[in-house]
Amino acid sequence: MAEEEKKAAGETKSVKGAWDVKYRWTFRQDLMDRYVAGLKEKKLWGTKCHRCGRVYVPPKDICGKCFEEIDENWVEVKDRAELVTYTVGYTSITGQPYPEPQITGTVRFEGSDSWALGPIRGLKPEDIKVGMKLKVVWREETKGQLSDIEHYAPAE
Amino acid sequence: MFERKVAIVGYAMSDQADRIEDTREGMIFDTVRAALLQAGITRDQIGTVVMCSNDFYDGHTISNAFTVEPAAAYAKDETKVEQDGMHALLYAAMRLASGNYDVALVVAHSKGSEFEAQVALSAQLDPTYDRQFGWFNDISMAAFQARAFLDKKKLPEEVLAQVAAKNFANARKNPKAKARDYSAAAEAIARSKPLFTPLREQTVYPVTDGCCVAVLAAEPKARKMKNKPIWIKGIGHWQEAYALSERDLTKMESAKKAAKRAYKMAGVTQPAAEIKVAELSEHFAHQELQLAEALGLCEGTSAAKNLEAGRFGLKGKLPINPSGGALSACALGTVGLVRAVEAAQQVLGEAGEHQVKGVKLALAHGQCGPAAQNNVVAVFGK
Numbered sequence: 001m002a003e004e005e006k007k008a009a010g011e012t013k014s015v016k017g018a019w020d021v022k023y024r025w026t027f028r029q030d031l032m033d034r035y036v037a038g039l040k041e042k043k044l045w046g047t048k049c050h051r052c053g054r055v056y057v058p059p060k061d062i063c064g065k066c067f068e069e070i071d072e073n074w075v076e077v078k079d080r081a082e083l084v085t086y087t088v089g090y091t092s093i094t095g096q097p098y099p100e101p102q103i104t105g106t107v108r109f110e111g112s113d114s115w116a117l118g119p120i121r122g123l124k125p126e127d128i129k130v131g132m133k134l135k136v137v138w139r140e141e142t143k144g145q146l147s148d149i150e151h152y153a154p155a156e
Numbered sequence: 157m158f159e160r161k162v163a164i165v166g167y168a169m170s171d172q173a174d175r176i177e178d179t180r181e182g183m184i185f186d187t188v189r190a191a192l193l194q195a196g197i198t199r200d201q202i203g204t205v206v207m208c209s210n211d212f213y214d215g216h217t218i219s220n221a222f223t224v225e226p227a228a229a230y231a232k233d234e235t236k237v238e239q240d241g242m243h244a245l246l247y248a249a250m251r252l253a254s255g256n257y258d259v260a261l262v263v264a265h266s267k268g269s270e271f272e273a274q275v276a277l278s279a280q281l282d283p284t285y286d287r288q289f290g291w292f293n294d295i296s297m298a299a300f301q302a303r304a305f306l307d308k309k310k311l312p313e314e315v316l317a318q319v320a321a322k323n324f325a326n327a328r329k330n331p332k333a334k335a336r337d338y339s340a341a342a343e344a345i346a347r348s349k350p351l352f353t354p355l356r357e358q359t360v361y362p363v364t365d366g367c368c369v370a371v372l373a374a375e376p377k378a379r380k381m382k383n384k385p386i387w388i389k390g391i392g393h394w395q396e397a398y399a400l401s402e403r404d405l406t407k408m409e410s411a412k413k414a415a416k417r418a419y420k421m422a423g424v425t426q427p428a429a430e431i432k433v434a435e436l437s438e439h440f441a442h443q444e445l446q447l448a449e450a451l452g453l454c455e456g457t458s459a460a461k462n463l464e465a466g467r468f469g470l471k472g473k474l475p476i477n478p479s480g481g482a483l484s485a486c487a488l489g490t491v492g493l494v495r496a497v498e499a500a501q502q503v504l505g506e507a508g509e510h511q512v513k514g515v516k517l518a519l520a521h522g523q524c525g526p527a528a529q530n531n532v533v534a535v536f537g538k
Contacts, residue, residue, distance in 0.1 A: 012179055019212075023283070027284055032284075064402075084401075084405075085303045085304035085405060086300070087296050087352040088352070093274060093291070094272065095274060104291050104292065104296060114402050115400070117292060119291060
């Protein structure tokens, strides 16, 4: 039966429902504690693989490339970064239009081999360039939370 | 290498468009019935069934519990994958190659009209760092990849509209595609609603409803079926790290490695010359160009130049996505199996208005994960 016919005949009907399941994800608190303790002091700490030497910021406890545990091998990286790639968002993740376009990007801190994701502010969308130097803009009073990194901005 | 050769011996697909008034079970039942009829088999000849869907898309956990019956899997060996229909085809082929079964049914489906796709897809993101601030989704993650690729290749954003324009023009010849009545003017596509630059509404997959079914058989059974067997000459699967931050987004390393395995198994040494048509799961326009390069389908090294020269067009030397591809219709998780069935139809000469002439070897690709983390490539031939 054609779609219109089915609709006209009232053959199908839809009911609404939601999947409201709450989760409690478990993660390595020792890693996160050390990382956010660094953020409170406006410092960035990552972990370095014993085998390949890759530095992960935020820290990881397993290097998937080497299949090795990274055990307490902390290194500090600079809060200056290079922009690896970016996008200018015109809609929120659920599709609602933003009042102003929002820039997000992936940044590589000096001394790190992985990148962090986050918002970039303080410049117009047309002025952003891959490879540009960025700095971390810290929250005025850091609290030892992920949101201590407010955003990234051009390093002047 | 498979112990026994495996072929596609039958297929069917529903419209890959909005089927709001259909039940999921009805859509699956109709498509599976059509595939059995097309293959000339009855339900009792099916040994094993591999389905593809996703609990988040279906709104049920272990959602195949509900689809076993319309998928002809009642009281049979049945399982489900949550990646892509191409993964379901791979696992079904392995079940046949093992010698345990002779005939398998591969069933992929989803109804995008029934759920908020971007909300469900955001559940694939890491909950600790990437999800909690609400900055990222499936589209913005791919936008990072698109920007990195365009920048590396020094390409303008307009090239993405040209990919979509080619695919929408092809879709006009495909009665199953949602984009069959879209305008194929690149200028209009380049002005469509910006989502996450450089991606726009018309350079991102349109979420649709749809079901696709393939009937597979292993030799010697495959040679005794009603239809001519279209052999899986080669198939490869590879994946890389979840974190975008640990990948080179300018390349598609896992797609390249998957293709390398498929080509080795198929004895393909010059893919750009030997493959006559390719159906790729370009969820986003830039991915078609990246895949063409990673899969070795270009003359030279620039997919954009091949596109501009018309080499990937319906009348080109190596048409890519004559069906219109994923930009023209995208039932999530069904896309890769649609590509495989399209490739088989091309080899059989049954692709209808978008048939490419003289296809001996056809390639199909499926993917899943943020910014195409995980890829399957298969080569089909007589």
